[in-house]
Amino acid sequence: MDKTFPVVLELDVPKHPRDIFSFTKAAMQQVMDCRDLDLATQRKIKMILIELVTNSIKHSGHSDSQIRLVIDEPSLTIQKKEKGVQIEFMSSEQQIPFEEIDKTIKISFSTENNHHVKTLDRYKFRFLDPFKEGLNIEHMPEHFGFYIITLASDSFVYQYDPEKKENHYIVNINT
Amino acid sequence: MKINKAVHGEVMVITIEEKExxxxxSEQFKTQVIQEIAAGRHRLIISFIHVEYLDSSFLGALVAIxxxxxxxxxxxxxxGMNGDIVNLFELTRLDKIFVLKENTDLALKEF
Known part of the structure; x- marks a missing residue:
């Protein structure tokens, strides 16, 4: 393969669940045309794409979402951009815009769906390892999307742009 | 959701007949299985032999079941899960919560 890196792919997110798998397969093919990746990394990228798209279909209504894949060496970044209001937490010590920066807080998007995040600036946070407290079936969440992205990636950051009213999900994978 | 139900003694084998x-x-599948549980089926095998991929919504349905x-x-x-799906269970550590078997025959031997 003789490629100049980074290679940037811009993809429109499908709007129907029936298109998620074909979208992911096509995106993976484009990635593999650019770089040889081991099976474990391919699986991680697939999972992340599936969950980012599923999240958009579930929550963004009719607004358009775009995914940008930045294929570089030795890393790969998946960025999802979505118009709309910022993420809101069900219960939390803080909401966006955060008042305290560089602090680990617990947030939730629904009952039994807790995440530990680190605030990076007033409109930005990073998801932290979700399983520090161990697993227990009685308290097991039934919403795993962000957990999967966090576990499959080396860094998963959410950022809101209040001027453009855009949500950004930025996922990094070291390959 | 298209499923096939087969009863082996006290065990019900539910085979998912769709690729995705x-x-x-996921919500429909959860309802279908919970109806079976309410009807008295408490020993269940769910076969994923035909399933190509599974997402977080379906994982949530399995946790609810x-x-x-x-x-x-x-x-x-x-x-009957393929490598990608087993990998998803391992990543989320749900392989420590659920019992996974390669095929239905091996699953039936667990009862």
């Missing part, structure tokens, strides 16, 4: 286990069918079995001290075994 995702947001579009496992929770629904808890009051009955029931048992759930998942079988």
């Amino acid at each position: 286990a995702n947001l579009s069918n 496992l929770k629904a079995l808890l009051p009955y001290e029931g048992r759930l075994i998942l079988s």
